[in-house]
Amino acid sequence: MKHISGSLCRSKIALACILISSAGMALAQQKVSLPIIQQVKIKNDTTSIITFGAKGDGVTLNTESINKTIASVSQKGGGVVLIPSGLWLTGPVELKSNVNLHLKRDAILQFTDDFNQYKLVEGNWEGRPAWRNQSPISGTNLENIAITGTGIIDGNGGAWRMVKKDKLTESQWKTLVASGGIVREDGKMWFPSAKTVKGSNTKNAGVVEPGKTAKDYEDIKDFLRPNLLVLTNCKKILLEGVTFQNSPAWNLHPLLCEDLTLRNLQVKNPWYAQNGDGVDVESCKNVLIEGSTFDVGDDGICIKSGRDEAGRKRGVPTENVIVRNNVVYHAHGGFVIGSEMSGGAKNIWVYDCSFIGTDIGLRFKTTRGRGGIVENIYVNNINMIDIPGEAILFDMYYAAVDPIVLAGEKRDAIKSVMVPVTEETPQFRNFYIKDVVANGAEKAIFFRGLPEMNIKDIHLENVTIQSKKGIEIIEATGIFLKNVNVITENSNPVVDIQNSSNINIDNLQYKPGSELLFSIAGEKSKGIKVSGTDSSKAKKATNVASEVNKKALEMSK
Incomplete structure (x- = not known):
């Protein structure tokens, strides 16, 4: 058994500075250091759960044996609790400080479908305090904990889900x-x-x-489905190598944790799994998610920080997060922030990731009532294929429905109404997205802010997207598109701008022969500057609505 200690994030390599952008972006000349994620350090003294009477026959309920092993190892100063080869049926497992729960490759830890084994406890659900069934794996106020190995942890979620x-x-x-x-x-x-x-x-x-x-x-009680793994107010956590699958609700839910590393995980759920998220990092600080694969029923990699008043009262943002070298297959979103982001989210780096068939690629969602500020988000080198919805989406009208409309489903159109700005008004600002390629999407890029609080200061550079529809910008301020190439099937218009200002588009590439390049509407639309763009390749360059000031659009070569 290998000794687990500080590694990658302590190295000088991990502290190397990233140049976020080249000329044209606000942080072009600034270097931004990646955060330091402290690593666990656990003794390699190993105790098998068999020592306390566990049987891997798929029939024996091993809850007591597993928890006794964990408690004993923790009381002795820590070490490794080994789940050896076998099918180990169990009820809820409670982690303890200084313990590494290690699963052998041919070990399956499966949680029972006997709901009586899960007591109701006060926990958290979608950002608010709530009664839930006890999670299959949980830990509260712990330090220096790990789940490692290459075995499988199965939540038996089919017994719980609608x-x-x-x-x-x-x-x-x-x-x-x-x-x-x-x-x-x-x-x-x-x-x-x-x-x-x-x-x-x-x-x-x-x-x-x-x-x-x-x-x-x-x-x-049966409706109050637990998340497969919930860690609350814990420090120095490592989840590495293991497959987490078939969760009753979310798979992985760290809440109010610090120094969290997820590395080389397989996180899986059936694509129809209701609330079957991969990982939801909520109100955590110093997080690394790397080298992992997600194929789930809801959002893949998701950042949260509480919901509405409860989240604002908690007031703890998710911050200092690195997400890199991950692959997301089916999910409602590949990388997601929101919609429960009332405590805010900031200083997040996402790079070298691939999204394959996710409903939406980069998904940033919120709604009135949330409050909270999401800012300083840096995204670089993202590859996508076969995205049924938007490749890149910012939406402040999230309505808690599937992102892709099901056959026969009808949804009402959004009605835009101005309301006063309060603490319940959410904000998206200061996003820097660079080097994105998407082959196949319904829509390339979508911005939809609130009339009273526009999406602000979003920078996209070196983006190439093949899609049915182009770019839509609604209620946004300070949008910078540089070297964006949208290759669309239905290009009427390529870029649709509504009630938006300070829009800067430099070197836009598009499919020759497009019916209409720019459509501009809304009396608030102004300060739209287009440069380095050959409008002659479109059948019609612009369509400016009568309510728009004639000086709103400025085009130069």
Whole structure:
């Protein structure tokens, strides 16, 4: 067993400065140092769970044996708890400080589908205090902890999840219904139990309320699905090499943690898994996510910091994050910030990542009521293929629905209404995105801010996207596009600007013969400067609406 100690992020290589951009970007001449992520240091003294009576027969419930092993090793000053070859059935596992839970390659740690093994506890759900079933793996107020190896941790999520009919084939749906459970009256949703049905019909189900205890939530207990792994207020964490899969809700949820490293993980869920996120880093500081692969049912790699008033009251941003050398397959978004970002997010580096078939590539989402500021986000060298939605999306009208409309689903159009700016008004500002290539997307780039709080100061450089539709900019200020190439099928217009100002476009490339290059509308549109762009390749260069000031658009060679 290898001794685990400080490594990559302590080295001078990891502290090397990154030049965020070349000429034309606000930080062109500045060097920004990557944050330091402190690493765990755990003794290599090893104790097998067999020592405390565990049996890897897939039948024996090993909850007590595993937890006794962990507690014993921690009490002796720490070390390795070994999960050897076998199929190990268990209830909730509680981590302890100075312990490395290590899984052999042919070890499967599978959590029981007996809901009685999971007690209701006060936790957190989507950024608010909530009662949930105890997570299969959890730890609170710990330091120096690790889960390593190349084995599999399986959350048995199919026992917990509701499933939409539209996300299964006809054969899969029939098999699921035949297994038991309850189908909703409209025939479009399957539930595993009556308690799950009741919970789905309960407003703010599970949210902590004064005077209520766990007993008050017993009638909806099955609905309160746990996240597979929850670490709360922990320091110095390493998750390395392991496969985390089949979670009841989110897979990995570090909350209020510091010095967190996720390395070379496999994180998996069925694509239809409701709330089946890969990793949700919430209100954490100093984080490294590298070399990992995600293929999940909701957002892949996601940054959060609490929801609405509860998140603002907590007031802890997620900051100093490095995300690099990762691959995301199916997910609602490859790299995501929001929508629960009420405590803010800042100083985040994302680079050398590939998104393959994610619904949206780079996804930044929020909505009124959240508050919070997301700023200083640096994205570089991202490759994407087969994106069903937008390659790059900024949306301040997030509505908690799947990003891709299902067959037969109808959604109302967004109505733009100005409201006063308050602490509930979210903000997106200071993003620097460079060297992005996407082969196949529904729409290349989408910005949609609020009338009272535009998306601000977004810099895109060296971006090439092949897509059906081009660029849409709504309620945005300070958008800088340099060396952007959009190769579109439906290019009418290539760039659609609505109620936006201080838009700078330099060397825009597009498909020759496009019907319309620029469409500009909205009385607030102004300060639109286009340079280095050959407008003669389009059938029509501009279409400026009557309400737009004639001087709003300035085009130069």
